[in-house]
Amino acid sequence: MPMSTDVLTRAESICQQRGVRLTTQRRRVLAILCASNRPLGAYEILEAMRDGARTLAPPTVYRALDFLLEHGLVHKIESMHAFVGCNHPEHPHSSQFLICHDCGVVTEIDDAAVTQSLGSAADVSGFRAQRRVVEVIGTCAQCAEKNG
Amino acid sequence: MPMSTDVLTRAESICQQRGVRLTTQRRRVLAILCASNRPLGAYEILEAMRDGARTLAPPTVYRALDFLLEHGLVHKIESMHAFVGCNHPEHPHSSQFLICHDCGVVTEIDDAAVTQSLGSAADVSGFRAQRRVVEVIGTCAQCAEKNG
DNA sequence: CTGAGATGGCAACAATATAACAACTCGGCC
DNA sequence: GGCCGAGTTGTTATATTGTTGCCATCTCAG
Ligand SMILES: [Zn+2]
Ligand SMILES: [Zn+2]
Ligand SMILES: [Zn+2]
Ligand SMILES: [Zn+2]
Numbered sequence: 105m106p107m108s109t110d111v112l113t114r115a116e117s118i119c120q121q122r123g124v125r126l127t128t129q130r131r132r133v134l135a136i137l138c139a140s141n142r143p144l145g146a147y148e149i150l151e152a153m154r155d156g157a158r159t160l161a162p163p164t165v166y167r168a169l170d171f172l173l174e175h176g177l178v179h180k181i182e183s184m185h186a187f188v189g190c191n192h193p194e195h196p197h198s199s200q201f202l203i204c205h206d207c208g209v210v211t212e213i214d215d216a217a218v219t220q221s222l223g224s225a226a227d228v229s230g231f232r233a234q235r236r237v238v239e240v241i242g243t244c245a246q247c248a249e250k251n252g
Numbered sequence: 253m254p255m256s257t258d259v260l261t262r263a264e265s266i267c268q269q270r271g272v273r274l275t276t277q278r279r280r281v282l283a284i285l286c287a288s289n290r291p292l293g294a295y296e297i298l299e300a301m302r303d304g305a306r307t308l309a310p311p312t313v314y315r316a317l318d319f320l321l322e323h324g325l326v327h328k329i330e331s332m333h334a335f336v337g338c339n340h341p342e343h344p345h346s347s348q349f350l351i352c353h354d355c356g357v358v359t360e361i362d363d364a365a366v367t368q369s370l371g372s373a374a375d376v377s378g379f380r381a382q383r384r385v386v387e388v389i390g391t392c393a394q395c396a397e398k399n400g
Numbered sequence: 401c402t403g404a405g406a407t408g409g410c411a412a413c414a415a416t417a418t419a420a421c422a423a424c425t426c427g428g429c430c
Numbered sequence: 431g432g433c434c435g436a437g438t439t440g441t442t443a444t445a446t447t448g449t450t451g452c453c454a455t456c457t458c459a460g
Binding site for chain 2: 211213229241
């Protein structure tokens with residue numbers, strides 16, 4: 105499946121391959137996250153999922169998020185208590201996030217040097233890494249240009 | 253002031269140099285964090301500060317933490333919603349944390365290669381870094397040894 | 401068809417963090 | 431000493447984020 109294919113379609117096929125179900129609620133959450141250009145909090149997703157008067161309860165969203173996180177379809181931005189869709193969920197990866205506190209845009213990068221140096225640093229301490237949280241908060245290029 | 257001097261004493265002198273006050277509440281919070289061998293949540297600190305029947309309110313702790321964070325005397329572990337005392341607060345530094353999910357111990361390291369590669373990765377995107385959150389969750393050497 | 405397992409709805413709750421305002425403390429100054 | 435003002439703390443209430451438990455419903459293999 106080429107990179108250009110729609111993320112939702114790719115997610116669908118990933119789930120099929122793994123024998124798990126991308127159910128309606130899960131797909132809705134993923135779609136909402138992918139449509140947003142910035143991370144969304146769980147309760148923002150909840151709000152976006154409202155269907156007329158019908159309002160959903162938090163567990164619905166958190167369960168969907170748990171599933172999506174587990175399968176690497178979304179990432180959690182710890183420093184923001186928010187979630188973003190992943191752009192290349194085909195392979196497990198440890199990525200880093202550049203978070204602009206001005207415009208709110210979050211860029212996911214996967215820098216080999218960072219991953220490697222972090223691995224080495226852990227190794228030196230005899231530490232077995234399992235999960236990595238790497239978030240850089242600052243000003244993106246656009247906002248830096250705009251505001252001097 | 254040599255590295256061997258007690259952290260509280262060093263904190264005192266740092267605050268004096270900067271013309272800010274390490275008040276009783278702030279010193280208490282710092283002392284509690286430094287006495288702990290693992291990160292503490294704000295409400296755990298609150299509990300530790302209880303003095304007989306007299307119970308404090310959350311803002312007291314959060315305000316002290318704000319001050320200590322601002323002056324680099326403590327760090328926040330974002331992935332845990334918890335706080336640790338810094339062992340070398342004399343100079344501003346961007347550190348990384350190795351977090352053992354088994355014994356709860358958190359080790360602060362300051363790896364030049366990590367800092368440097370992360371800086372380069374941000375530069376490539378024209379991103380101006382201001383704050384860095386680097387946390388590795390896994391198993392520490394002791395626990396790895398113990399549990400195979 | 402049927403039963404086990406996965407999923408979703410719902411209500412209550414727990415944990416983390418902040419807002420707003422009043423009261424107090426500590427310097428410097430007259 | 432007495433006064434003032436900035437910074438600090440106390441207090442109450444509230445906002446935000448995340449979880450648990452229970453049961454209804456749906457799905458799918460056998
Ligand atoms: Zn990703
Ligand atoms: Zn920006
Ligand atoms: Zn430090
Ligand atoms: Zn350990």
